Amino acid sequence: MLEMKNVSFGVLADGSDKEIVRGVNLTIPDGKLIVITGPNGGGKSTLAKLIAGIEVPTDGKILLDGEDITGMSVTERARHGIGFAFQQPVKFKGIRVLDLIRIAAGKRLSVADACEYLSAVGLCARDYVDREVNASLSGGELKRIEIATVLARHPRLAVFDEPEAGIDLWSFQNLIAVFEHLRKTISDGSIMIISHQERILNIADEIIVLKDGALQARGTKEEVLPLLGSVVATMGECYSTERRKGETQA
Amino acid sequence: MIKLDEMQKRLLEEVADLHTIPEGAYNIRSNGQSAARQSTANIEIVSKTDVSGLEVHIKPGTRNESVHIPVVMTQSGLKELVYNDFYVGEDADVVIVAGCGIDNCGNSDSEHDGIHRFFVGKNAKVKYVEKHYGSGNGKGKRILNPGTEVYQEEGSVVEMEMVQIKGVDDTTRTTTAKLAAGARLTVRERLMTHGEQRAISSYVVTLDGKDAVADVVSRSVARDTSYQKFEAKIVGNAPSRGHTECDSIIMDQGRILAVPALEANDLDAALVHEAAIGKIAGEQLIKLMTLGLTEQEAEEQIINGFLR
Ligand SMILES: Nc1ncnc2c1ncn2[C@@H]1O[C@H](COP(=O)(O)OP(=O)(O)O)[C@@H](O)[C@H]1O
Ligand SMILES: [Mg+2]
Numbered sequence: 337m338l339e340m341k342n343v344s345f346g347v348l349a350d351g352s353d354k355e356i357v358r359g360v361n362l363t364i365p366d367g368k369l370i371v372i373t374g375p376n377g378g379g380k381s382t383l384a385k386l387i388a389g390i391e392v393p394t395d396g397k398i399l400l401d402g403e404d405i406t407g408m409s410v411t412e413r414a415r416h417g418i419g420f421a422f423q424q425p426v427k428f429k430g431i432r433v434l435d436l437i438r439i440a441a442g443k444r445l446s447v448a449d450a451c452e453y454l455s456a457v458g459l460c461a462r463d464y465v466d467r468e469v470n471a472s473l474s475g476g477e478l479k480r481i482e483i484a485t486v487l488a489r490h491p492r493l494a495v496f497d498e499p500e501a502g503i504d505l506w507s508f509q510n511l512i513a514v515f516e517h518l519r520k521t522i523s524d525g526s527i528m529i530i531s532h533q534e535r536i537l538n539i540a541d542e543i544i545v546l547k548d549g550a551l552q553a554r555g556t557k558e559e560v561l562p563l564l565g566s567v568v569a570t571m572g573e574c575y576s577t578e579r580r581k582g583e584t585q586a
Numbered sequence: 587m588i589k590l591d592e593m594q595k596r597l598l599e600e601v602a603d604l605h606t607i608p609e610g611a612y613n614i615r616s617n618g619q620s621a622a623r624q625s626t627a628n629i630e631i632v633s634k635t636d637v638s639g640l641e642v643h644i645k646p647g648t649r650n651e652s653v654h655i656p657v658v659m660t661q662s663g664l665k666e667l668v669y670n671d672f673y674v675g676e677d678a679d680v681v682i683v684a685g686c687g688i689d690n691c692g693n694s695d696s697e698h699d700g701i702h703r704f705f706v707g708k709n710a711k712v713k714y715v716e717k718h719y720g721s722g723n724g725k726g727k728r729i730l731n732p733g734t735e736v737y738q739e740e741g742s743v744v745e746m747e748m749v750q751i752k753g754v755d756d757t758t759r760t761t762t763a764k765l766a767a768g769a770r771l772t773v774r775e776r777l778m779t780h781g782e783q784r785a786i787s788s789y790v791v792t793l794d795g796k797d798a799v800a801d802v803v804s805r806s807v808a809r810d811t812s813y814q815k816f817e818a819k820i821v822g823n824a825p826s827r828g829h830t831e832c833d834s835i836i837m838d839q840g841r842i843l844a845v846p847a848l849e850a851n852d853l854d855a856a857l858v859h860e861a862a863i864g865k866i867a868g869e870q871l872i873k874l875m876t877l878g879l880t881e882q883e884a885e886e887q888i889i890n891g892f893l894r
Contacts, residue, residue: 388876410875419876426873429805429833430891439887440877485877 338364338387338493338526343396345379345386345549356382358549359396364493369519369527371540373564379549380530381423384495387528388420389413400493417525419491423498425482427470433481434465440488453484456517458510475502483514492525494518500533508535515539537561590614590621590658593689597658600719601685608683612654613640615668617661629653629680639669639701642682646675646707653682657700662692662726667699676707676739685717688728688754697729704734706769709741716746720753727755736763738771740795748775750785751893759787767795767824775804776893779812779840788817793826793855802830807889808840819847822855832861835892837885 345357357379364370372380385391387398389410398406405413428436437450451461457480467473469481479502486494496515503511512535519527519539529536537543543560545552553563590598594616602608611629614622625631628648632641642653655670672682690696706712720728736744750757763771771791779785791800800820808814820828832844846859866888874884 390872390876410872411878411880414876414878422873426867426869428870428888428891430894431887432891435887435891436877439874439879442878489877 337366337401338362338528339397339399340383340387341397341399343383343386343393343398345382345391346394356549357386357393360546360549360551362544362551364526364528366526367519367523368541369515369529369539370542370544371537372528372530372544372546373532373537374546374552378546380546381497382549383546384420384497384528384530387413387493387495388418390420414489417492419486419489419494421482421486421494421496421499423501423530425478427473427478429468429470431469432465433467433469436469436481436485437465437488440485442489445488450488453488454481456487456514457481457484458507459484476504476507479503480507483511487514487518492522494522494525494527496527496529496531498530498532500531500536508533512536512539590616591660593660594621594658597660597687597689597719597721598656600721601658601687601717602654602656602683608652608654610652610654611642615655615657617659618664618666626651631655634669634671637669638667640671642670642672644672644674644678644680646677648675648678648680651680653680655682655684657684657686657698659686659688659690659696659698662690662696662724663694665695665697665699667701669701669703671703672705672712674704674706674710674712674742677709678707679711681713681715683715685715685719686730686732687719687721688730689722690720690726690728691722691724693725695727695729697727697731699731699733701733702735704736704744706736706738706742706744708739710739711743713745714747716748718750718754718757720755722753728753729756730754731758732760734759734761736761736771738763738765738769738798740766741768742766743770744772746771746773748773748787749777751776751778752780754785755781755783757785757787759785761787761789763789763791763800765791765793765795765798765800765826768797769795770798771800771802773800773802773804775802775806777804777806777814778889778893779806779808779810779814781810781812783810783812784814785812786815786817788815788819789830790819790821791828792821792823793828794823796824796826798824798826800826800828800830802828804832805834805892806832806842807835807837807893808842809837811839811841813841813843815843815845817845817847818859819849820857820859821849821851822857823851825852825854826856828855828857830859832863833892834863835889836863836865 454461818830844861848857
């Protein structure tokens, strides 16, 4: 279980304080899949980075299973079971997909075992293990490898930042299956997905809307989806095109 | 045959991946003398008579054979200049492994300067691997100055792998190559410098014949207060293609000067260079830290991958 207590994050921009996350109170209980949504620039990625330890709150506390992790480094948090799939996957020269999966797993996995994680995200594993995690891979491929690295860690809290970006419709179906499977197997942990995609919102136990760095709304999809209309309006085209895509798929 | 001690054996392992006496033709040079030598039916190794060094004659059509000519030095203060010439016959396909390991525990500088010349016949194929390694904690420096000259006849293919990852204090490497029609050259250089080490590497590749192709790629890491200079020049004198790339990571107070140069003397010469120098990207470190590595472990993984 992850708890954020009154967490704020501010930066000094152009000589004045800018609050990017404002007094967020939030609990992610075990066995639950929480989806964070909201307009671009609302502070969602920053919230995820605060959880992973990449940014440090200027105020407030973060607890994992009751333990205060606010002062822990990125490494310590990873070792405590926090997994984080970046919105923009990082590229490496010379590090192969297999190497990255092995680093994530924390042991020298056999090629067959490493391939399982790649197959889970819909990559034909044999074609990928020896590829370098560099710009020769497409955005969607990098994104799926990113998700596979988090699966390989078997985290207690898995955070995915816009996992759907760059992933084609066919794979999207697989992606939903990956998250549903993860939810079943992660009974002593939880999942947080940042997403605009209606079909991901649909599988959430709880949806949280973050806007201007603050919680705008939260609840089950039945409670929040109707409210989203008004929030969505301020999100503009971006969100509504996503909706339309979702509808044509259904 | 001279018996090698443990240190000499360890150096051999580092520079030639040799645990025992290799198969095929070989010459092991230890502290300025030939410690062991073997020629084969197709590959003849003979000593030069005028200067120190070897002549290696590879018969035309020799296939799937290898030549190992490692050099190990454990005697502090030794300085040597060696000339090795390789004559690779037409249509031969061989692997040549050179390399030099210096262990210097003393206080005088040890230096090995090797001039290697390759005369590669028509349609012959050569894979050349050269590794440098230094160890020992004496005050004396470990100095290596390799000079390589490659002359490629029509349709020949040369692949060179140059690796220097550890322990060499001072190195100036000069490589020149001349390619006739249809010849191909690829160079993969991997270099890491530590402490106050200094490494200079310069390439001049001349594409003299139609459809000659050269690809020179260097990846390097400069740590501590070390200094590197990489110069690569490709000259296109015919309709040909050339590419050079220098990709470097600097750490601590490491410094690197990259000087790529292209010269086109033919309208149909297509030449490209790329050069990039920078520290390890912060996001790379952070990504690996989110996978449970410490910052130091992350750095190691990034560098190992980069120099792979
Ligand atoms: N370190 C930082 N310094 C300055 N501004 C930042 C920093 N991190 C994020 N921001 C700004 O904070 C806002 C929220 O960003 P982000 O968390 O990426 O939003 P979202 O993921 O919801 O689109 C954006 O306006 C972004 O430019
Ligand atoms: Mg974001």
